[in-house]
């Protein structure tokens with residue numbers, strides 16, 4: 001089966017010029033694809049709707065309410081083009097499809113390609129990046145340089161292509177953030193994970209959190225993605241809106257969360273903190289803090305009866321318009337389905353066909369059983385490189401890293417700002433060790 005091919009890091013091929021290869025019809029599940037396309041396209045449409053008014057205060061949106069995708073504004077984009085939220089989601093989806101599984105190193109490599117080369121950006125370059133994501137990618141870049149020397153790679157491209165087997169044996173730490181980093185930059189992009197792993201909900205929930213941990217190391221940011229990932233999976237299975245938004249949801253689907261309780265800040269949201277009739281005037285805020293974003297997106301979903309109405313409610317809160325609407329779109333699109341997203345918006349959306357094609361591949365390549373998922377998690381590529389003792393890369397995060405990646409234009413300093421939350425980091429047991437013990441008895445250690 002020939003799978004959709006994504007460009008290499010340096011090929012300057014814009015998303016709408018990527019050659020589309022669709023999965024065989026007989027392998028597709030139309031009902032699931034309806035929800036998966038709805039979620040991915042919903043994300044991109046929310047992003048594109050909010051792009052022209054990103055950072056505008058609520059008062060501005062009252063005077064100039066958004067009703068459609070518009071050109072110009074904050075980033076000067078043509079109507080229908082999207083920002084970092086969608087570009088990063090497509091990087092994540094391209095990794096899941098290309099790797100046929102969850103390879104966090106490859107995900108970070110692709111995010112770096114976007115940051116450095118504009119990979120899968122709607123404009124061909126990275127013009128919009130959150131502080132936490134930028135810090136994590138700078139840290140990743142620094143660690144990769146050490147790795148390059150350690151494994152004697154000649155080029156950066158060689159380091160980028162290293163198998164996860166080598167990465168693990170080298171002791172490379174892919175999690176490039178730290179506790180206290182709780183912006184919304186992971187929640188805005190993570191939907192491809194639950195869309196790929198939906199057949200195994202507990203795995204989908206866990207990996208939703210792990211996809212966040214790469215760039216946003218606080219439990220609040222991680223658990224926001226675990227909770228929202230569970231909602232997206234339940235929506236794919238056709239769960240009723242009333243149940244999705246009920247405080248009973250978490251208890252009803254508790255087994256999806258394994259034994260690890262959600263953080264109290266996320267539990268508060270799951271208990272219904274977003275149900276505020278007055279919206280903005282009742283305290284719903286569209287900021288870069290992940291809890292505010294989660295609340296605002298759920299409020300938009302709760303306060304409307306259609307994809308369109310909810311998306312406009314999200315954008316017209318002002319503030320972090322594109323990210324709140326992109327977050328909303330991930331769940332609302334899965335719930336309402338692709339066919340219930342306004343046709344006019346779908347027609348205007350940049351690279352809509354590619355996004356649909358990616359959604360179909362996520363559905364087809366995602367697997368149902370844990371053993372298969374485990375095989376996909378561990379790419380057992382035998383390396384000819386003999387490694388000495390593992391290198392240790394848990395570099396103190398307070399260290400200042402000299403940027404080697406050309407700096408993009410600075411964004412609003414208040415955007416996606418990390419909150420400093422005094423708290424103890426979690427256990428320290430590595431994610432891979434945790435998965436090994438749960439899903440496999442024969443993985444290399």
Ligand SMILES: [Mg+2]
Nearest residue numbers: 083084085322
């Ligand atoms: Mg954005």
